[in-house]
Amino acid sequence: MEEQEKKHWHDRYYKKLLIIPLVLLLLSLFYLGSFYLETGDFFKKDISLTGGTSVTIYGNVDREGLEISLLDKLEEVSTRTIYDVLTNEEKAVIIETTSNVNETRVAIEEYLGYDLTEENSSFEFTGASLSSSFYKQLLIAILIAFLFMAIVVFIIFRTVLPSLAVIISAFADIVMTLALADILGLKMSAAGIVALLMLIGYSVDTDILLTTRLLKRDEGSVNQRIYGAFKTGTTMTLTSLLAIFFALIIVRSFSVVLTEIFTILVIGLAFDLLNTWITNVSILKWYIKNKK
Amino acid sequence: MKIKLTWKLWFLAIILLLSLLSIFGLPSFDKGVVITSVETNSTSFNEGLRKGQIITSIDGKEIISLEDYTSALKNKFVSGERIKTTIISDNTEYILYSNQTPQITVAEIPVTNLKLGLDLSGGARALVKAKDRELTSSEINDLIDIMGNRLNVYGIADLNIVPVSDLEGNNFVLIEIAGATPKDLEKLISQQGKFEAKIGNETVFIGGERDITSVCRNDATCAGVTGCFESPDGAGEFCNFRFSIYLSEEAAERHADITKNLSVNSTPQGNYLTERLDLYLDDTLVDSLLISEELKGRVTTQIAISGSGAGENREDAISTADAEMHNLQTILITGSLPYQLEIVKLDTISPTLGKEFTKYLLWAGLAAFFAVSIIIVIRYRNIKASLAVLFTMLSEVIIILGVASLIDWNLDFASIAGILATIGTGVDDQIVILDESKGSSNLSIKQRLKRAFAIILGAYFTACVSLLPLLWAGAGLLKGFAVTTLIGITIGVLITRPAFSDIVKKMGE
Numbered sequence: 001m002e003e004q005e006k007k008h009w010h011d012r013y014y015k016k017l018l019i020i021p022l023v024l025l026l027l028s029l030f031y032l033g034s035f036y037l038e039t040g041d042f043f044k045k046d047i048s049l050t051g052g053t054s055v056t057i058y059g060n061v062d063r064e065g066l067e068i069s070l071l072d073k074l075e076e077v078s079t080r081t082i083y084d085v086l087t088n089e090e091k092a093v094i095i096e097t098t099s100n101v102n103e104t105r106v107a108i109e110e111y112l113g114y115d116l117t118e119e120n121s122s123f124e125f126t127g128a129s130l131s132s133s134f135y136k137q138l139l140i141a142i143l144i145a146f147l148f149m150a151i152v153v154f155i156i157f158r159t160v161l162p163s164l165a166v167i168i169s170a171f172a173d174i175v176m177t178l179a180l181a182d183i184l185g186l187k188m189s190a191a192g193i194v195a196l197l198m199l200i201g202y203s204v205d206t207d208i209l210l211t212t213r214l215l216k217r218d219e220g221s222v223n224q225r226i227y228g229a230f231k232t233g234t235t236m237t238l239t240s241l242l243a244i245f246f247a248l249i250i251v252r253s254f255s256v257v258l259t260e261i262f263t264i265l266v267i268g269l270a271f272d273l274l275n276t277w278i279t280n281v282s283i284l285k286w287y288i289k290n291k292k
Numbered sequence: 293m294k295i296k297l298t299w300k301l302w303f304l305a306i307i308l309l310l311s312l313l314s315i316f317g318l319p320s321f322d323k324g325v326v327i328t329s330v331e332t333n334s335t336s337f338n339e340g341l342r343k344g345q346i347i348t349s350i351d352g353k354e355i356i357s358l359e360d361y362t363s364a365l366k367n368k369f370v371s372g373e374r375i376k377t378t379i380i381s382d383n384t385e386y387i388l389y390s391n392q393t394p395q396i397t398v399a400e401i402p403v404t405n406l407k408l409g410l411d412l413s414g415g416a417r418a419l420v421k422a423k424d425r426e427l428t429s430s431e432i433n434d435l436i437d438i439m440g441n442r443l444n445v446y447g448i449a450d451l452n453i454v455p456v457s458d459l460e461g462n463n464f465v466l467i468e469i470a471g472a473t474p475k476d477l478e479k480l481i482s483q484q485g486k487f488e489a490k491i492g493n494e495t496v497f498i499g500g501e502r503d504i505t506s507v508c509r510n511d512a513t514c515a516g517v518t519g520c521f522e523s524p525d526g527a528g529e530f531c532n533f534r535f536s537i538y539l540s541e542e543a544a545e546r547h548a549d550i551t552k553n554l555s556v557n558s559t560p561q562g563n564y565l566t567e568r569l570d571l572y573l574d575d576t577l578v579d580s581l582l583i584s585e586e587l588k589g590r591v592t593t594q595i596a597i598s599g600s601g602a603g604e605n606r607e608d609a610i611s612t613a614d615a616e617m618h619n620l621q622t623i624l625i626t627g628s629l630p631y632q633l634e635i636v637k638l639d640t641i642s643p644t645l646g647k648e649f650t651k652y653l654l655w656a657g658l659a660a661f662f663a664v665s666i667i668i669v670i671r672y673r674n675i676k677a678s679l680a681v682l683f684t685m686l687s688e689v690i691i692i693l694g695v696a697s698l699i700d701w702n703l704d705f706a707s708i709a710g711i712l713a714t715i716g717t718g719v720d721d722q723i724v725i726l727d728e729s730k731g732s733s734n735l736s737i738k739q740r741l742k743r744a745f746a747i748i749l750g751a752y753f754t755a756c757v758s759l760l761p762l763l764w765a766g767a768g769l770l771k772g773f774a775v776t777t778l779i780g781i782t783i784g785v786l787i788t789r790p791a792f793s794d795i796v797k798k799m800g801e
Contacts, residue, residue, distance in 0.1 A: 101638065122641045130636035137459045141761035148757035156750045194773055197762065198713050201755040205720050208750045232727040236720040239667045246659035254652045257705045
């Protein structure tokens with residue numbers, strides 16, 4: 001009986017449900033567009049994509065004092081502190097600046113009063129020319145990856161609209177994730193772009209499951225097949241989501257790179273739930289009903 | 293056990309065993325310290341000590357730990373005299389006569405064969421390209437030879453230099469140095485190192501083996517810091533260094549030719565020629581040496597080169613002078629690079645934190661494993677099925693690590709993200725298999741599993757193609773992620789997924 005009611009409910013509202021992701025997608029696109037007009041880019045880039053130096057100093061450092069002293073010596077300084085997950089102790093301070101390694105080193109050593117050695121610090125420097133070509137290439141990599149993915153999806157399903165539904169969902173995942181990342185003030189590095197690529201993979205997994213169950217099977221009603229796919233698909237996404245979320249809590253206390261990848265994946269997977277089970281399902285159902 | 297294993301399960305079991313062997317090696321009862329690098333052309337190298345050997349005893353004392361190694365050699369060479377050291381390594385006795393500690397680095401014997409990348413073990417990574425010009429691939433190879441030689445001469449043994457290119461067709465040289473970062477790394481790799489000794493406008497000799505037959509190093513009688521002074525402005529100290537070099541006949545004759553026409557200046561300190569010997573490094577004057585009267589017009593093959601280094605205190609100044617001297621010696625031996633270079637990326641990662649990173653990574657892995665277990669148990673309420681999922685997930689990690697240690701893959705953050713992506717898709721696929729196997733009742737379990745594989749293969753191919761561009765983008769710095777993920781998901785589709793579906797089949801029966 002419950003099943004019947006569900007059917008009823010979904011059959012009546014599935015087109016209207018599409019409004020939710022559509023509005024979110026438009027808002028995200030609008031936000032990204034205005035972000036682009038304002039900054040000239042779709043997201044905030046960290047020094048691996050703008051060029052500059054990132055220094056991690058281990059141990060106890062007065063972050064605020066250091067930042068104030070660096071502000072007029074270096075260009076575009078930003079700092080943050082990393083805490084230990086278990087003890088909540090300060091573990092390290094990270095300084096990012098677009099100045100070069102030597103200027104940065106000298107300015108920090110001046111404030112600290114001791115030398116930065118390989119025992120107490122790590123340095124990462126990326127030249128401006130490399131980072132801008134790096135950035136361009138990663139964007140191209142994402143575009144090519146997306147294109148390849150689209151081609152394979154078309155080859156698998158050989159029908160235009162269902163394949164487009166998969167591609168639209170993946171696209172919406174990326175756009176919404178980027179918009180939220182911008183709103184949260186996340187800075188993207190090369191690792192963040194890798195995370196977007198991983199997201200394409202995870203996102204398409206559940207979409208392929210859904211489309212296969214709906215189009216290539218004939219047992220059960222459409223709604224029963226949707227519900228079956230929903231049960232399998234949400235288990236898949238929730239396992240990944242929870243696993244990454246748990247790992248994120250620990251990773252935060254030692255790796256900036258992994259923290260960035262995991263944060264973007266958590267956001268992306270959450271949006272994927274919406275886009276697979278509302279966007280993709282509704283488009284597919286529409287397609288099936290029209291075909292009948 | 294009543295369950296008969298199918299060939300797919302046997303296959304998985306054998307691959308798992310091989311992977312464990314590849315990671316941990318055959319059980320070993322070796323005790324000692326392992327040599328991680330040997331400086332080329334040092335006494336240790338000439339006597340036959342090599343990277344990878346295990347030192348078990350020094351001068352009759354048993355060596356079990358790093359502390360034993362340090363204490364066995366501590367205070368041994370303070371006198372500066374040549375003394376005998378007996379090292380037993382791999383059941384062979386090596387006898388060294390030297391006035392300094394063996395020029396090798398050692399570490400505790402590692403538990404696994406896994407190679408940790410720079411992110412985890414510490415070290416330096418630099419990406420270098422030619423300034424204002426594009427290099428052809430043969431020019432890149434020449435550059436790699438010279439640079440490799442330079443770093444080796446400097447004393448860096450554990451290094452990896454490879455050419456890389458990116459999607460835009462730019463060519464780079466990637467240099468990776470494991471462990472401690474040399475103090476002058478930046479200079480060492482980007483400095484063109486064009487060394488010229490001139491008298492007036494005439495070049496007497498240049499750096500490199502054509503003019504300089506040998507350079508005195510590591511020998512206190514002809515190379516070292518000669519004295520330290522307080523800086524004239526009172527801010528810190530500076531130290532002078534001096535070392536001898538030996539010129540080729542040709543260069544020595546050039547020296548004689550040029551000096552024979554110079555006149556002599558008499559000063560209270562002695563009689564010197566009117567012109568000095570000016571030393572230029574990359575077109576900058578670094579030192580100007582007085583030439584004493586006796587050298588006029590003489591064919592001399594031995595010349596002393598000097599210079600200085602400054603620091604905040606004496607200790608600092610000595611270490612700077614030492615580094616400067618070492619750098620100059622290296623350049624004189626290896627000659628200059630054919631063009632000016634530019635460092636476009638330079639990362640130095642502290643090696644002291646590697647162990648801690650690895651510990652945290654294991655915790656993060658455990659947390660993720662725990663999270664997956666919770667959801668699987670709640671969703672299926674079936675201990676056997678849940679255990680099967682977790683077992684398969686674990687075997688996938690073991691096999692990936694097995695392959696990684698087999699092909700000497702360096703595990704860095706990118707690879708770890710790759711392993712994570714693999715496990716994620718792995719668990720996803722197993723959920724698909726489990727759910728499909730319970731699907732419509734009018735199909736045989738074989739047919740149902742076949743359907744699961746249709747979905748899995750679709751997802752596999754989309755993942756594969758979307759990873760391809762990363763193999764080239766960004767000078768290959770993200771290749772680690774792409775390669776690990778590709779290896780991982782392929783292992784999944786070929787080995788662990790089929791085995792898992794057999795387990796599911798068994799459970800269904």
